[in-house]
Amino acid sequence: MSRTLTAELPALVGKRVLIEGWMHTMRSFPDFSFLVIRDRSGQAQVILEEGPELQRLRGLQNESVLRIEGDVVAEERSPIGVDVRNPSITVLAPVTEVGPFELNKKVLKPSLDVFLNHAPYGLRHPSKVATFRVMSTLLSAYREFLVGQDFTEISTPKIVGAATEGGANVFAVEYFDRHAYLAQSPQLYKQIMVGVFERVFEVGHAFRAEEHYTSRHLNEYCSLDLEMGFIRSQQDVMDVLAGVISAMVDAIHERNPREVEMLKIELPLGHSFPEITFRAGQQLILDRYGENRFHEPDLSPQDERRLGEWAKEEHGSDFLFVTHYPTVKRPFYAYPDPDDPEHSETFDLIFRGVELVTGGRRINDYEQLVASMEARGVDPQPFGGFLEAFRYGMPPEGGFAVGSERFLARLMNADNIRETTLFPRDVGRLTP
RNA sequence: GGUCCCGUGGUGUAGCCUGGUUUAACAUGCCACCCUGUCAAGGUGGAGAUCGCCGGUUCAAAUCCGGUCGGGACCGCCA
Numbered sequence: 001m002s003r004t005l006t007a008e009l010p011a012l013v014g015k016r017v018l019i020e021g022w023m024h025t026m027r028s029f030p031d032f033s034f035l036v037i038r039d040r041s042g043q044a045q046v047i048l049e050e051g052p053e054l055q056r057l058r059g060l061q062n063e064s065v066l067r068i069e070g071d072v073v074a075e076e077r078s079p080i081g082v083d084v085r086n087p088s089i090t091v092l093a094p095v096t097e098v099g100p101f102e103l104n105k106k107v108l109k110p111s112l113d114v115f116l117n118h119a120p121y122g123l124r125h126p127s128k129v130a131t132f133r134v135m136s137t138l139l140s141a142y143r144e145f146l147v148g149q150d151f152t153e154i155s156t157p158k159i160v161g162a163a164t165e166g167g168a169n170v171f172a173v174e175y176f177d178r179h180a181y182l183a184q185s186p187q188l189y190k191q192i193m194v195g196v197f198e199r200v201f202e203v204g205h206a207f208r209a210e211e212h213y214t215s216r217h218l219n220e221y222c223s224l225d226l227e228m229g230f231i232r233s234q235q236d237v238m239d240v241l242a243g244v245i246s247a248m249v250d251a252i253h254e255r256n257p258r259e260v261e262m263l264k265i266e267l268p269l270g271h272s273f274p275e276i277t278f279r280a281g282q283q284l285i286l287d288r289y290g291e292n293r294f295h296e297p298d299l300s301p302q303d304e305r306r307l308g309e310w311a312k313e314e315h316g317s318d319f320l321f322v323t324h325y326p327t328v329k330r331p332f333y334a335y336p337d338p339d340d341p342e343h344s345e346t347f348d349l350i351f352r353g354v355e356l357v358t359g360g361r362r363i364n365d366y367e368q369l370v371a372s373m374e375a376r377g378v379d380p381q382p383f384g385g386f387l388e389a390f391r392y393g394m395p396p397e398g399g400f401a402v403g404s405e406r407f408l409a410r411l412m413n414a415d416n417i418r419e420t421t422l423f424p425r426d427v428g429r430l431t432p
Numbered sequence: 433g434g435u436c437c438c439g440u441g442g443u444g445u446a447g448c449c450u451g452g453u454u455u456a457a458c459a460u461g462c463c464a465c466c467c468u469g470u471c472a473a474g475g476u477g478g479a480g481a482u483c484g485c486c487g488g489u490u491c492a493a494a495u496c497c498g499g500u501c502g503g504g505a506c507c508g509c510c511a
Contacts, residue, residue, distance in 0.1 A: 025471085025472095027469095027470050027471075027473060028467095028470095029468060029469075029470075030466080030467060030468070031468055032469085033470095034469075034470050034471075034473090036471080045470085045471075047469090061462090075469085077469050077470080078469085078470095078471085079470095079471055083469095098442070098461070098462060099461090100442060100443070101443045101444090101460095101461080102443075102461060102472095104472080105460080105461095105472055106472055107472090109443055109444050109460075110443055110444075111444080111504085112503090112504080113503055113504080114443075114444095169509085169510095206511080208509090208511090210509060210510070211433070211509095212508080212509060212510075213504090213506085213507095214505085214506075214507085214508095214510090215505075215506090216510085216511085217509080217511080221511065223511065224511095298509095300507085301506085301508095302507095354511090355510070355511065356511070357511070358510080358511065401511060402511070403511030404511085405511085406511055407511090415505095416504090416505095417511095428502085
């Protein structure tokens with residue numbers, strides 16, 4: 001007999017079926033017990049009468065893996081409208097050890113630290129399953145939308161010979177008889193690939209050796225990157241970003257209604273993507289909060305929260321593009337606004353008060369690119385491969401990077417980005 | 433790297449300020465028994481913690497002080 005998923009049972013009343021899954025919980029009465037089986041599709045309850053089948057479960061704890069053959073019986077009192085009766089049980093994987101915390105309660109109780117220490121066990125909780133199903137949808141929808149826009153998916157190396165932006169915050173790794181680094185971002189490679197495919201995207205991990213102790217940073221995160229050529233301005237990039245973000249949100253709405261309800265996700269459906277320049281943003285903070293931020297070359301987290309509130313109030317949007325950041329605060333490849341070289345064609349997308357995306361137009365002229373590197377004291381020597389792409393003709397181009405864990409964290413209003421990361425890597429955590 | 437907060441049975445908390453009636457409390461989980469439809473099942477009972485660790489103050493420390501280890505929040509930095 002082949003396996004039936006629990007979600008299919010309501011359509012199989014009167015049939016004898018075989019289900020397999022984990023013992024989620026068991027509630028006992030004098031003459032019978034309710035055994036709840038959990039599989040990837042949901043849960044079903046099995047009615048166990050007193051007898052050898054119940055005896056077979058003696059001493060077994062929750063999470064034991066069972067195969068159960070039984071009759072599907074219509075039952076109004078059952079949560080899914082049917083029960084499985086007259087079961088014949090095979091224990092596929094017995095568990096005799098009690099788990100570190102409860103998986104069969106509606107809310108997960110352990111603190112984040114305890115949870116993460118037992119992630120292989122804890123991730124089975126229905127709320128975590130739902131969380132990472134939504135993540136899966138985010139990634140799928142990102143890919144599907146961009147493929148539909150004629151983008152090509154690429155996969156670039158994560159072991160690199162030079163730090164992407166000449167920064168210090170890279171992890172060094174031994175590479176045979178040399179030193180190498182873990183890529184901080186696919187930035188340079190995706191730009192190179194614009195010369196090949198025009199439009200590329202990548203779903204890959206980025207590594208940052210920064211010792212940040214915050215609820216929104218990881219030392220390894222999954223970056224949703226994109227780069228595209230033949231643009232007129234950064235606006236073209238921003239338009240694609242708004243499109244793909246909307247598509248991702250729509251996909252969750254369509255594909256994960258159960259998860260949205262369970263996690264109480266408030267989706268930013270039908271939102272606009274208002275824009276404000278960096279300067280205007282600072283002016284706004286002066287006007288609304290009386291704080292003069294004009295001497296600052298960047299926005300603080302508090303500034304971003306305040307601008308996010310403004311966007312919500314004035315434009316009814318959870319999103320806000322902040323554009324034209326000071327050129328000095330941006331990397332060497334950022335494209336200075338020809339009319340105002342102190343500011344660059346770069347943007348951040350703020351989502352619910354947090355930086356979700358950074359992007360912009362890049363310098364595509366070879367001479368200008370080398371000059372920009374030298375002006376910042378970046379030695380062009382290690383970037384030979386990168387520069388080669390520009391020596392042989394690079395169209396006007398730009399792109400962005402979305403932090404996937406951060407997106408999901410803001411979507412479901414998580415307190416900490418580690419809640420939306422399967423196995424987070426931070427300063428103190430390398431296992432599991 | 434800076435500032436601030438928290439470590440009490442497996443898990444989550446109360447107790448700490450104002451040291452001593454505390455055999456360290458409650459919920460949940462576990463074990464046993466009771467209960468004919470539970471669905472965060474219910475009831476009764478039981479086991480389970482030398483209060484992160486080290487030192488100090490004191491007649492007396494979970495409680496006060498110092499150090500240390502672990503965790504968290506915010507800032508810097510970023511996605």
